Amino acid sequence: MAGGAQFTPADTEPRYEVFHTDCAARDVVGHATSRWGIWVLISLQRNDLRFYELRESIQGISEKMLAQSLRALVQDGLIWRQVEPTTPPQVTYGLTEFGRDVSEPLVELFDRITRRVAPTAG
Amino acid sequence: MAGGAQFTPADTEPRYEVFHTDCAARDVVGHATSRWGIWVLISLQRNDLRFYELRESIQGISEKMLAQSLRALVQDGLIWRQVEPTTPPQVTYGLTEFGRDVSEPLVELFDRITRRVAPTAG
DNA sequence: CCGTATCCGCGATGATACTG
DNA sequence: CAGTATCATCGCGGATACGG
Numbered sequence: 001m002a003g004g005a006q007f008t009p010a011d012t013e014p015r016y017e018v019f020h021t022d023c024a025a026r027d028v029v030g031h032a033t034s035r036w037g038i039w040v041l042i043s044l045q046r047n048d049l050r051f052y053e054l055r056e057s058i059q060g061i062s063e064k065m066l067a068q069s070l071r072a073l074v075q076d077g078l079i080w081r082q083v084e085p086t087t088p089p090q091v092t093y094g095l096t097e098f099g100r101d102v103s104e105p106l107v108e109l110f111d112r113i114t115r116r117v118a119p120t121a122g
Numbered sequence: 123m124a125g126g127a128q129f130t131p132a133d134t135e136p137r138y139e140v141f142h143t144d145c146a147a148r149d150v151v152g153h154a155t156s157r158w159g160i161w162v163l164i165s166l167q168r169n170d171l172r173f174y175e176l177r178e179s180i181q182g183i184s185e186k187m188l189a190q191s192l193r194a195l196v197q198d199g200l201i202w203r204q205v206e207p208t209t210p211p212q213v214t215y216g217l218t219e220f221g222r223d224v225s226e227p228l229v230e231l232f233d234r235i236t237r238r239v240a241p242t243a244g
Numbered sequence: 245c246c247g248t249a250t251c252c253g254c255g256a257t258g259a260t261a262c263t264g
Numbered sequence: 265c266a267g268t269a270t271c272a273t274c275g276c277g278g279a280t281a282c283g284g
Contacts (some may be wrong), residue, residue, distance in 0.1 A: 025239040029232060033155035035256090051266050062258055067267060088265040089264085101234045105227035110151060112223045117147040157276085173246055184278055189247060210245040211284080 028076045032102050036061050036069045041095070041103040042110060044079060048094035078102055150198045154224050158183050158191045163217070163225040164232060166201060170216035200224055 031037050039058045043049060049057065055066055070093060073079045078099035084090040095103060153159050161180045165171060171179065177188055192215060195201045200221035206212040217225060 023236075023240055025232075025236045028235045028239050029160070030157075032231065032235065033160060035152070038151070038155060055266095063267070064259090064269095065257065068257095083266095086265095089267095091266060098238055101238070102231060105231040105234065109154065109224060109227040109231070110147075112227065113150045113154065114145075114147045116220055116223070117150050118145055185247070186249095186279090187277060190277090205246095208245095211247090213246060 028078075028102075031069075031072045031076055032078065032106065034069065034072075036065050037073060038106055038110075040066070040069050040073060040093075041078065041099065041106055044093060044095045044099070045103045045107055048092050051091050051093070054093065073099070150200075150224075153191075153194045153198055154200065154228065156191065156194075158187050159195060160228055160232075162188070162191050162195060163200065163221065163228055166215060166217045166221070167225050167229055170214050173213050173215070176215065195221070 032041060036058065039061070040054060043054060043057045051066070051070075054070075055061060055063060058066070061069075070079065070081070074081050074093075077096055079093050080096050082092045082094075084092070154163060158180065161183070162176060165176060165179045173188070173192075176192075177183060177185060180188070183191075192201065192203070196203050196215075199218055201215050202218050204214045204216075206214070
């Protein structure tokens, strides 16, 4: 919580701090719940995946947005990236411990919505 | 996923359908995890709130985006809207049962990220 | 107090082409 | 296979003004 968070001293309500400040957590929340980030995290919940596997798993995503999302999530420490120096090169992505922590509620969110909105799907 | 596992038609893996279709659930997920929707849902988790209370609680949100987010979430059945025909009018928002179901994992997501990224915050 | 209506900049996103 | 680079666009979202 860098800088000076400014709150009304009289306000005793324990409001969420991130609502009011530029907190790093807010960025991570943004990345984890971003348009494509959430599907990347959910996809990797089941098993590690290669770049093209992620691209094929998440319909509609472009290579650009996939690469961009992956970079942000790696940066945040949610997923790891492993490069096999073969030809052709193989790059595998997977969830870190933090990433598993974060993707769990995302999967739960997704499941609850799916059960309610499209209970017959699957 | 080593050993050349491919996504072939013979693959019996039950992949998430919403990744591949225009599923209504995908829209709801989008609204619930939208830039402002997530904070609206988390804010209403503690107690029902009036319009201006939400506006003041969520720093940086404009009235336009708040109204827009609320409309989408009401439409999705995540929150209810109650109008008191007084002068001045009072409009209160709160979570439906579905909304509580959905906001729970969102709060969990938020807490886990906050604990990890800003463990001293609060 | 609780919104809606309108304008508009800008970043997110997609399409395409190219590289190691 | 796994990206990067570039460009065009599209709509999100902020500012402002107005209405019930």
